Amino acid sequence: MKKYNVVTTLSYPKKGAMGKTGNWRVFRPILDKKKCVKCLRCWIYCPEATIIRNKDDSVDIDYEYCKGCGICANVCKVKAIVMEREGKKK
Amino acid sequence: MTTVMIDTGNYIAAKAAVMCKPDVVAAYPITPQTTLVEGIANYVQTGEFKGEYICVESEHSAMAACIGSSATGVRTFTGTSSHGLLLMHEMLHWAALARLPIVMCNINRVIGPGWNIWSDENDSISQRDTGWLQFYCSSNQEIFDTVIQSFKLAEHEKIQLPVMINYNAFILSHTSMPVYVPDQKEIDGFLSRRKPLWKLDVDNPVTFGNIILPAEYEKIRKDMQDAQEYAKKLIPEISKEWKQRFGRYHGDLLELYKCDNADYILLSMGAIGAESKVAIDNLQKNGYKIGLARVRTFRPFPQEEIRKLGKKANLIVIDRNISLGMEGAVFTEAKGSLYGKSDAEVYGYIAGLGGKDVTYGDIEKMCMKVMKGKAKHLEWYGFEGV
Numbered sequence: 200m201k202k203y204n205v206v207t208t209l210s211y212p213k214k215g216a217m218g219k220t221g222n223w224r225v226f227r228p229i230l231d232k233k234k235c236v237k238c239l240r241c242w243i244y245c246p247e248a249t250i251i252r253n254k255d256d257s258v259d260i261d262y263e264y265c266k267g268c269g270i271c272a273n274v275c276k277v278k279a280i281v282m283e284r285e286g287k288k289k
Numbered sequence: 290m291t292t293v294m295i296d297t298g299n300y301i302a303a304k305a306a307v308m309c310k311p312d313v314v315a316a317y318p319i320t321p322q323t324t325l326v327e328g329i330a331n332y333v334q335t336g337e338f339k340g341e342y343i344c345v346e347s348e349h350s351a352m353a354a355c356i357g358s359s360a361t362g363v364r365t366f367t368g369t370s371s372h373g374l375l376l377m378h379e380m381l382h383w384a385a386l387a388r389l390p391i392v393m394c395n396i397n398r399v400i401g402p403g404w405n406i407w408s409d410e411n412d413s414i415s416q417r418d419t420g421w422l423q424f425y426c427s428s429n430q431e432i433f434d435t436v437i438q439s440f441k442l443a444e445h446e447k448i449q450l451p452v453m454i455n456y457n458a459f460i461l462s463h464t465s466m467p468v469y470v471p472d473q474k475e476i477d478g479f480l481s482r483r484k485p486l487w488k489l490d491v492d493n494p495v496t497f498g499n500i501i502l503p504a505e506y507e508k509i510r511k512d513m514q515d516a517q518e519y520a521k522k523l524i525p526e527i528s529k530e531w532k533q534r535f536g537r538y539h540g541d542l543l544e545l546y547k548c549d550n551a552d553y554i555l556l557s558m559g560a561i562g563a564e565s566k567v568a569i570d571n572l573q574k575n576g577y578k579i580g581l582a583r584v585r586t587f588r589p590f591p592q593e594e595i596r597k598l599g600k601k602a603n604l605i606v607i608d609r610n611i612s613l614g615m616e617g618a619v620f621t622e623a624k625g626s627l628y629g630k631s632d633a634e635v636y637g638y639i640a641g642l643g644g645k646d647v648t649y650g651d652i653e654k655m656c657m658k659v660m661k662g663k664a665k666h667l668e669w670y671g672f673e674g675v
Contacts, residue, residue, distance in 0.1 A: 203486045205449045206512035207388045208505075210496040217500065 224267030226282040234279035241271035294470045298461035301429045302394045303328025305436035307338045308476045312363035315343035315354035319373040321458040322396045348373035352380035359389035362488030371398035371412045384451045385420025390443030391451040398458040407644020408457040410610035414618045423587040426456040427563035429466040431539045444483050447519050457560040517589040542591035548580030554598045557607040558584045567649035592626040599631035605659050609641040640670035
């Protein structure tokens with residue numbers, strides 16, 4: 200971290216600069232890999248970059264930072280992602 | 290080689306700004322600032338101004354453009370007046386909190402309604418708490434010198450705050466006076482290129498003004514206050530260096546004029562400050578022990594200097610502004626500075642609102658009324674006679 204003579208707000212890019220935002224989540228995206236067609240729409244639309252793109256274009260979800268906004272489930276054409284309430288008893 | 294330029298306050302400010310080689314000027318015209326930005330536009334045409342001139346659709350946008358520009362680490366200048374300054378209000382706070390050393394001329398003009406373009410300080414006084422440093426000039430030479438000094442002050446590594454240079458509508462903005470203009474090389478010797486502590490840079494990404502928690506935010510405010518306090522030390526140093534290089538001196542935070550052995554000290558700002566010198570000369574000729582302390586910086590406020598004056602003399606304050614529901618702004622600050630440190634009496638006048646003329650004769654009358662013991666603590670001069 201650089202030191203300056205003045206105090207101001209400068210944020211350098213760093214993973215999780217605002218803490219583990221995953222604990223803000225109310226709804227949790229659940230991915231069914233069998234349904235996924237690797238179109239990557241979820242990866243493109245995720246506003247928090249918490250959809251992890253693998254080498255073969257399959258995806259995973261980074262639950263440490265996913266805030267549960269549900270955009271990925273909304274844009275998924277094959278309904279491979281569904282939103283479930285956190286803490287729901289199965 | 291120094292040349293003498295005879296021109297109006299606005300054209301002089303434009304000349305000074307261009308000699309500081311700003312990389313960006315973003316401004317929107319408003320009476321009586323118009324000729325300032327026209328002057329800079331003219332320097333674009335002559336090739337003397339080599340930076341970017343951004344035409345914008347409002348003053349809010351002008352300041353927003355200046356914020357963006359200054360954040361990229363380059364020198365930035367603008368000018369406005371009255372309602373234009375008020376439209377910038379949100380962005381003024383932003384510029385100061387983001388610690389961007391923008392320099393701006395504000396031509397003090399009445400706020401409407403009723404619609405009026407004459408001189409009055411209420412526009413800039415109402416920006417008191419934005420964090421900007423505020424100068425008030427009393428002559429075109431002081432405007433020229435202060436614009437150049439202000440870049441050095443604003444861009445100092447321990448200041449990093451924007452500076453507003455205020456001068457009176459028409460009385461200075463549209464009045465020609467001779468001004469000594471040093472050679473460009475001499476200016477370059479005094480003012481080097483801006484060295485930003487940080488900047489917007491795609492190769493080294495950084496976010497400005499991000500979310501911040503309460504305890505961290507408080508540190509930002511405290512640091513701005515510390516920078517304003519540091520400016521109290523730095524302004525006299527810059528004035529001293531200017532005097533050594535160019536032989537001119539307009540005072541530090543205050544300009545003291547014939548204050549030795551005075552029983553009364555007059556505090557005034559801007560063009561009234563210049564007029565006050567004539568009044569002081571006349572009053573001293575008639576045997577009155579009165580001197581002048583012209584308030585050159587309203588922020589930071591010269592608290593310690595006024596305390597010193599208040600130990601030896603009573604104070605008379607003339608304000609061309611009013612904080613409605615209270616009194617003149619300098620009057621309040623002067624009394625606050627003395628609290629617990631002095632038994633001096635302080636008298637305040639409201640004078641020249643709406644651009645009403647305040648001549649040396651008027652100033653003499655105000656001072657005489659106080660010195661004869663006939664003044665109340667707050668008076669409106671010339672409202673129903675003094």
